[in-house]
Amino acid sequence: NAGVTQTPKFQVLKTGQSMTLQCAQDMNHNSMYWYRQDPGMGLRLIYYSASEGTTDKGEVPNGYNVSRLNKREFSLRLESAAPSQTSVYFCASRGLGQGSGELFFGEGSRLTVL
Amino acid sequence: QKEVEQDPGPLSVPEGAIVSLNCTYSNSAFQYFMWYRQYSRKGPELLMYTYSSGNKEDGRFTAQVDKSSKYISLFIRDSQPSDSATYLCAMRALAGGSYIPTFGRGTSLIVHP
Numbered sequence: 001n002a003g004v005t006q007t008p009k010f011q012v013l014k015t016g017q018s019m020t021l022q023c024a025q026d027m028n029h030n031s032m033y034w035y036r037q038d039p040g041m042g043l044r045l046i047y048y049s050a051s052e053g054t055t056d057k058g059e060v061p062n063g064y065n066v067s068r069l070n071k072r073e074f075s076l077r078l079e080s081a082a083p084s085q086t087s088v089y090f091c092a093s094r095g096l097g098q099g100s101g102e103l104f105f106g107e108g109s110r111l112t113v114l
Numbered sequence: 115q116k117e118v119e120q121d122p123g124p125l126s127v128p129e130g131a132i133v134s135l136n137c138t139y140s141n142s143a144f145q146y147f148m149w150y151r152q153y154s155r156k157g158p159e160l161l162m163y164t165y166s167s168g169n170k171e172d173g174r175f176t177a178q179v180d181k182s183s184k185y186i187s188l189f190i191r192d193s194q195p196s197d198s199a200t201y202l203c204a205m206r207a208l209a210g211g212s213y214i215p216t217f218g219r220g221t222s223l224i225v226h227p
Contacts, residue, residue, distance in 0.1 A: 004157070033214070041219065042120075042217050042218060042219035042220055043158070043202070043217045045214065090158075092157075094213060101213035101214075101215055102160045103160075105158050105159070107156055108155070
């Protein structure tokens with residue numbers, strides 16, 4: 001199984017450009033999440049989808065939009081990229097019945113905004 | 115003040131040393147306590163989790179929770195260079211919050227041969 005797959009792995013954008021980060025999981029998980037990770041800041045939740053058809057804001061949603069396309073896929077869109085959005089983005093998923101609430105992460109998408 | 119505090123390090127130790135990684139927290143509702151390990155340029159992976167107080171051991175790794183002090187620890191015995199990674203603590207309440215854990219900032223560990 002591939003687990004959580006993110007594309008692209010690397011991207012360089014100019015200020016004002018738009019792009020979409022794609023995420024897909026093959027574990028039949030209900031919940032999916034988008035985090036950003038910056039040096040010294042740890043993981044910060046951008047948006048999450050508790051189940052297919054629902055999305056909610058996390059800690060740092062400004063400048064982002066999300067779409068839960070189906071149970072497998074959860075995309076993150078930057079409409080007008082800014083240098084402050086330079087970061088590593090992680091998608092994660094969680095299945096039902098996982099007592100600890102364990103999240104399964106993708107390998108990350110490294111975004112640079114010039 | 116963040117809900118979960120974790121010293122970012124880096125922590126540099128010689129191979130074979132006992133490593134102690136720690137987090138403090140302020141939310142008394144937290145019941146599940148997790149440790150994730152993140153290798154360079156990879157996503158975090160769950161290493162261990164503990165429910166409520168007490169100890170849990172898995173090979174060279176021991177997780178401890180002291181709820182009275184709001185303090186959790188991860189001990190690594192006989193540390194190896196392959197243990198070099200960033201270790202993130204995470205915790206969540208028993209119910210509600212859509213099972214979203216609160217993460218610490220992570221501690222970078224370097225085990226040198």
